[in-house]
Amino acid sequence: MSTLHTVNKSPFTNGALLSCLKHCKPGDAVLLIEDGVYGALAGSSVAGAVSDSLEDVTLYVLGGDASARGLDDGKVLSGAKTVGYDGFVDLVVDHARTQAWL
Amino acid sequence: MSTLHTVNKSPFTNGALLSCLKHCKPGDAVLLIEDGVYGALAGSSVAGAVSDSLEDVTLYVLGGDASARGLDDGKVLSGAKTVGYDGFVDLVVDHARTQAWL
Amino acid sequence: MSEGPYTHQAADTAYHFVKSALAKGHEVPRVFFYHDGVNVSSRLSVPPQDERHIQKNWSELAQEHGIDLVVCIAAAQRRGLLDANEAERQGKDANNIAEGFRISGLGQLIEMGIQTDRLVTFGD
Amino acid sequence: MSEGPYTHQAADTAYHFVKSALAKGHEVPRVFFYHDGVNVSSRLSVPPQDERHIQKNWSELAQEHGIDLVVCIAAAQRRGLLDANEAERQGKDANNIAEGFRISGLGQLIEMGIQTDRLVTFGD
Amino acid sequence: MSNIKKFLYVNRKAPYGTIYALESLEVVLIGAAFDQDVSLAFLDDGVFQLTKGQDTGAIGVKNFSPTFRALGDYDVTKLFVERESLEERGLSEGDLQEIVYEDEDDDWAEKPSIKIVSRAEMADIMSGQDVVLSF
Amino acid sequence: MSNIKKFLYVNRKAPYGTIYALESLEVVLIGAAFDQDVSLAFLDDGVFQLTKGQDTGAIGVKNFSPTFRALGDYDVTKLFVERESLEERGLSEGDLQEIVYEDEDDDWAEKPSIKIVSRAEMADIMSGQDVVLSF
Numbered sequence A, B: 001m002s003t004l005h006t007v008n009k010s011p012f013t014n015g016a017l018l019s020c021l022k023h024c025k026p027g028d029a030v031l032l033i034e035d036g037v038y039g040a041l042a043g044s045s046v047a048g049a050v051s052d053s054l055e056d057v058t059l060y061v062l063g064g065d066a067s068a069r070g071l072d073d074g075k076v077l078s079g080a081k082t083v084g085y086d087g088f089v090d091l092v093v094d095h096a097r098t099q100a101w102l
Numbered sequence C, D: 001m002s003e004g005p006y007t008h009q010a011a012d013t014a015y016h017f018v019k020s021a022l023a024k025g026h027e028v029p030r031v032f033f034y035h036d037g038v039n040v041s042s043r044l045s046v047p048p049q050d051e052r053h054i055q056k057n058w059s060e061l062a063q064e065h066g067i068d069l070v071v072c073i074a075a076a077q078r079r080g081l082l083d084a085n086e087a088e089r090q091g092k093d094a095n096n097i098a099e100g101f102r103i104s105g106l107g108q109l110i111e112m113g114i115q116t117d118r119l120v121t122f123g124d
Numbered sequence E, F: 001m002s003n004i005k006k007f008l009y010v011n012r013k014a015p016y017g018t019i020y021a022l023e024s025l026e027v028v029l030i031g032a033a034f035d036q037d038v039s040l041a042f043l044d045d046g047v048f049q050l051t052k053g054q055d056t057g058a059i060g061v062k063n064f065s066p067t068f069r070a071l072g073d074y075d076v077t078k079l080f081v082e083r084e085s086l087e088e089r090g091l092s093e094g095d096l097q098e099i100v101y102e103d104e105d106d107d108w109a110e111k112p113s114i115k116i117v118s119r120a121e122m123a124d125i126m127s128g129q130d131v132v133l134s135f
Helices: A016-022 A034-040 A047-053 A063-068 A085-094 B016-022 B034-040 B047-053 B063-068 B085-094 C010-023 C035-041 C054-065 C073-079 C084-089 C107-115 D010-023 D035-041 D054-065 D073-079 D084-090 D107-115 E020-034 E044-050 E065-069 E083-088 E119-127 F020-034 F044-050 F065-074 F083-088 F119-127
Strands: A003-007 A029-032 A058-062 A081-083 A097-101 B003-007 B029-032 B058-062 B081-083 B097-101 C030-033 C068-072 C101-104 D030-033 D068-072 D101-104 E006-011 E037-042 E079-082 E100-103 E109-112 E114-117 E131-134 F006-011 F037-042 F079-082 F100-103 F109-112 F114-117 F131-134
Touching (some): A029 A085, A034 A058, A058 A063, A058 A085, B003 B034, B029 B085, B063 B081, C030 C035, C073 C084, C073 C101, D035 D068, D073 D084, D107 E131, E006 E020, E044 E083, E114 E119, F037 F044
Parallel strands (some): A003 A097, A029 A058, B058 B081, D068 D101, E006 E131
8 A cells, every 4th residue: 555755845955855756656645745845836946857756656735835835826736736734634544654754 | 255154964965065065256165064064975976066166165074073974084075174163263263254054 | 743833834734734633533642742842842932922822722632632742751851841740850940841741751652653543743 | 053952963063163262262252042042041951861961061161251142032932941030921830041041132143243253153 | 334234144945844034034123223234145945935925824824924025114125036046946036026115315216125136146245244144 | 463563764864963863763762662563764864874983072972873783682673774875975885884683583693784775675665664753
């Protein structure tokens, strides 16, 4: 059964997101929270690497954190899905384990 | 008068060292402290970028932090100079300002 | 919960997550505060009027839903978080742990790993 | 000093730096504790016997050399660091600031930027 | 005049995930009372502090981005934002909120506080300071 | 047996600069008493925790690297270290301290606790756990 990975750091400052994506198995989910939501920015220097991984992995963005940072849907990579805290809970339930990339 | 820059983060996790080097002026000094000392590792994936900047910038490593992490002189980039806390003080005195890349 | 209040958002995210989990009918038997997370338990915190009160939010949620808020004793001692018993034992003249939090050992974390279906970490 | 004790090395590095500066005959009129750095000032810290005692190290160094250790009031209130006056003013039943530290405002930082020849930041 | 120093506040961290951006702003506001020559630098993730449309309602944290618009009233009028940092993040000047001040030397004309600079210009700005405070 | 779970402690941070490495080790030591199936993963900057020759005398911080060599006595014998993480840092297995345990199922023969694995193998190890604790 698959894994939910959480990433809470900006990929422009910290290597957590890229390391996480390199350790995902097909079918895993990655949820971007807190400053991690910047990882879903379209047109950024990491957007290509993130998009490439979406073949195997589903990318989620915590909506409250994205709104707080002024990231509206138009700025977010197509393919990324926005969830609320309740969606976060469902993701934890739907995956066998949660791994935080702190 | 030139600037002393301090960097205390590992360049493999955090972008501070590379950003610092891109903002140095010729004649500036960069002092690696705490986890920043890993930036002086020879043969690493960032060693090339660090070495390239040594034309314009002098690189210092805080010796106590290097020893704590098992970085002996043989592992450190040639060109990097090791200083103690007293050398750190002298560097602060010898430059007009100190900028911490936190 | 691995980070302190206000400095990192982790304590806020964990709080909203736990609230949502409870609202959906899940059980949240325990929250374990480790690393700088122990700082959440201080009852001496006085945030500005227009900011959330992180310690109070946790204490109230715990009381309402019977959540066991455990503060790691080793991490707390280093950082100066003590309850009345600990303060007396250590010869300190004050204590600062808020109601609803209790001090205990790391075994309380491992135990949850064994007993619960899911363990989620919030930190830095 | 911008980070808390034990969690980040910054409080240690700053301590060794200040000691060296004093040994070389420089003046260190003030150390300003900001962000999680305010946590250094807690007198309730009980580190393990074989670890350094960061708060005591600072208090002793300050007493010996007349350094003004200033804890930012706004940062301290959020994080639950209070002296006796502040505790009374805020209606709190305890306080936790160690001897040698005093609570004051951010102006004390700016003032040093104006008056001193060098200002060095240690943090995360 | 001899007591006027050049202060630079360097902002390299994103807002809300950590408190540094907010507590940096608190220093700027207090520091404004000291009548020094103040500049703010926004580079790396610090440029995210100035994005428009921030809405913190769902995370329960105070939205402090409007405070940047008040800086002009405190005579803090030089906000340097690094172009390369914006570009790496897929942002342009239009993604930032508008921040203006009234120039008392020019009949109180409204002028932009944000100035987009290149990385090389940012390095020059940094190297011209008396005091650099990092957040 | 049904109560035995697979626990993975994920170490991605360097020692001494922050306390996470030390406090992770403290959890591992306490956790060992619970007789679970324990593995430790070292990747990214976490591989620095295991380098040999650490000498913390000058920084006044306790050197906890010898504690890793005691893990075998607690039946913690699976330390997985990622090869790619070592290589990016210019390190090889020879830069790590030697950590061994005595295998009770093999006449107490001394065996290495550290196993160098590829990134793909590390991903497999992670995905096979019941509980993942991150530091």
